[in-house]
Amino acid sequence: MQPWGWPMSGTTAESGASAAPVRVHVQARADLPDGLFVPPDALELLLESFSGPLELLLWLIRRNRMDIRDIPVAEVTRQYLHYLHEARRRNLELAAEYLVMAAWLAEIKARMLLPVPPAGDDTDFDPRLELARRLEALAMVQGQAAALRTLSQAGRDFWPVCPALHPDLFPAPPPVSLADLANAWRALLLRPPRRLPPAHTLVHPHMGLRQRMVEMLLLCRREPRPWYLNELLPLRADRLAVAVSLLAVLELLRQRALALVGNEDGGWQIVVPAAQVFGS
């Protein structure tokens, strides 16, 4: 049975409380007035400063120098209800949890009036135990929060060094040695035969059409005689060179830079037209 409405897992408070039992020394300050007196204007402030009914309860218990482990439930309930009553009388907003707590306190009070079963498990029966556990857990959290507060905080109690800038950094060179480089080159040399490097193809008789046309024209003009076609084509050339040469002949014929003449064999030969021989 969970008599109050807050989220609870139950296990943590129990394990936490038993693992690190809190000894509560109730040493209220001597100048604190006893009883229920609260300065009239202070009540609102007081209630606002509590983050919940449990805290109000803990405050009451401490103020009355009571022991958390042995709470006089009747007296605490009376005082608690008194504060609630005061708050309502002054039309202060109260969270619903405060009423839930009041109901729970009333229930504990009622249960304590029942006779204790002779062989009963005390921890199960004493309804004050759960309340004590919760109050101890809260007391512990308050102590821990106070401990955190005592710690030095950056920007308040000390200043860490802001990282100084540094010049632009370049990534470190990859780990590669001269031997790696030489081995890479050797591996390349050892690869299966490749086609000739492009540098060689540049001296190969592949050449541009225009260049071939120029060469052919110069040849014909240097020796102005009729040429057979196969005399103009390159020797032992590959297909591409032959094709380019053929194209060059055809183009020169088309431009009338060269001309075809018939011969006595009934075939034809290539000549430089007469006008151009004398013109050049």
Next chain:
Amino acid sequence: MREALLALFLSSAEPLTRARLAGIFDGDPGCAGWEAALDMLLATGEGPLQLVCVAGGYRLQIHPRHNALVARLHVEPPRPLSRATLETLAVIAYQQPVTRPEIEHWRGVAVSVQIMQQLQERGWITISGHRDTPGRPALWVTTPGFLEHFSLPSRAALPEIVTMEEGQTDMQA
């Protein structure tokens, strides 16, 4: 070596562990004496700086004797933490890993989303996993940033809670 160490600490945005330093120095014969230099630096500081052990590593900070001056530069101090925030942080710090329902149980009140967000934005808490229970609630833990802010060498260095008297004086304050 002292200068080299200082250069590293001065350029680092986070504490440097001995392991990290070893990774940088070891194997460099010119840096053989770095551990002795580190211990020396820890003992004596350097000029306005002191080397402190924080979040498992070492970090430089301004020696407190200059606090009054440095405070003149940082005119707006950080906003103090609200009690609810501090208590929530305390539960996470001391009970980690912890779920939000467990935090609420410890504190006896609901924990607002704002508080959790605020602590996350400060970089002090993070989710480390999920509890293997129905709903798989997130498990909250503190971060190295938390240790750095509160100048703690490790989680184990959180102050021990001895009595509740502090809690009580706190209440009255």
Next chain:
Amino acid sequence: MREALLALFLSSAEPLTRARLAGIFDGDPGCAGWEAALDMLLATGEGPLQLVCVAGGYRLQIHPRHNALVARLHVEPPRPLSRATLETLAVIAYQQPVTRPEIEHWRGVAVSVQIMQQLQERGWITISGHRDTPGRPALWVTTPGFLEHFSLPSRAALPEIVTMEEGQTDMQA
């Protein structure tokens, strides 16, 4: 005063102007000599730090002489060169000056732009001119930085590659 100045600069995330410093120091008789101390700090630096003048004022930075060390902290360890990159570098080193089509011929595969860029960014290769053939392809050569990295007095000092036969035996070994 020098220490006080350093404390301020070291705790500040942004550059500090003279006006800002004046606002902190002026009116404090104990800080009378701060301007002289600032000029001194500008001139000499402090340990591994130098004070540099930037648009917004003055700011400390790590002296460049510590770059190699600081890089070990901040720069990720280099990844080894890929085989393709190493081969490309080898062709350029041994065949320079060489065009990209020629490199591709030697390697038997296309050479990606990334590889050429990577080697250029590394500072190991550069364009020395253009071959006087159609398309005027760029001629690639190695740089002095390349020689420096591999501790070579000159390009001619590249290790000679043994004859094909020896190489072949080597391969089989």
